[in-house]
Amino acid sequence: MSEVKSINGLILAGGKSSRMGTDKALIDYHGKPQREYLFDLLSKYCAQVYLSCKEAAHVPPQLNPLPDHYDLNTPLNGILSAFNFNPATAWLTVPVDMPLIDAETIKYLIDHRNPEKIATCFWDSTGKLPEPLLALWETSANNLLSDYYTNSGFSIREFLCHHPVNMVTATTPNWLKNINSFQELNHFRNSLHGKK
Numbered sequence: 001m002s003e004v005k006s007i008n009g010l011i012l013a014g015g016k017s018s019r020m021g022t023d024k025a026l027i028d029y030h031g032k033p034q035r036e037y038l039f040d041l042l043s044k045y046c047a048q049v050y051l052s053c054k055e056a057a058h059v060p061p062q063l064n065p066l067p068d069h070y071d072l073n074t075p076l077n078g079i080l081s082a083f084n085f086n087p088a089t090a091w092l093t094v095p096v097d098m099p100l101i102d103a104e105t106i107k108y109l110i111d112h113r114n115p116e117k118i119a120t121c122f123w124d125s126t127g128k129l130p131e132p133l134l135a136l137w138e139t140s141a142n143n144l145l146s147d148y149y150t151n152s153g154f155s156i157r158e159f160l161c162h163h164p165v166n167m168v169t170a171t172t173p174n175w176l177k178n179i180n181s182f183q184e185l186n187h188f189r190n191s192l193h194g195k196k
Contacts, residue, residue: 009042052078
């Protein structure tokens with residue numbers, strides 16, 4: 001069995017948030033901006049935590065901004081940039097638009113880690129495809145991801161579908177709920193307060 005690598009955390013917050021109309025990383029679901037909530041959460045389980053971003057200028061230094069290194073407009077940029085920054089550690093990635101990720105989510109993913117695979121991730125809400133952004137990436141994924149990008153690949157889900165991945169089922173489907181638009185945000189907040 002290969003050596004189990006330590007884990008760094010990566011908050012995927014490099015998107016444009018164009019559908020939301022405001023920065024999704026700054027939305028308050030838990031009494032603080034989501035990027036700070038996820039940073040504090042991951043800090044309990046990871047050696048170091050970083051915030052994936054387009055550029056570091058608008059990110060507080062205490063959130064360890066990790067700017068995109070590649071010319072690519074998908075979350076693959078953040079993961080590739082993380083491995084470029086530190087290829088010797090595994091990376092646990094969380095998207096900034098899943099408000100119901102909690103300690104149980106992170107612990108479940110780590111507890112079901114299989115370091116013999118290139119990644120451990122959840123089945124998506126359909127139960128048929130991998131959820132690519134909430135995942136634990138082993139160091140063995142690094143060169144494969146780089147080759148995929150070099151050959152004009154850009155979809156993380158497509159990549160996972162063609163490589164040996166440890167797939168797990170979320171015990172709480174709401175862990176994977178994402179909020180991408182202002183309408184979805186309003187509906188989500190109303191549902192928390194028992195409104196329709």
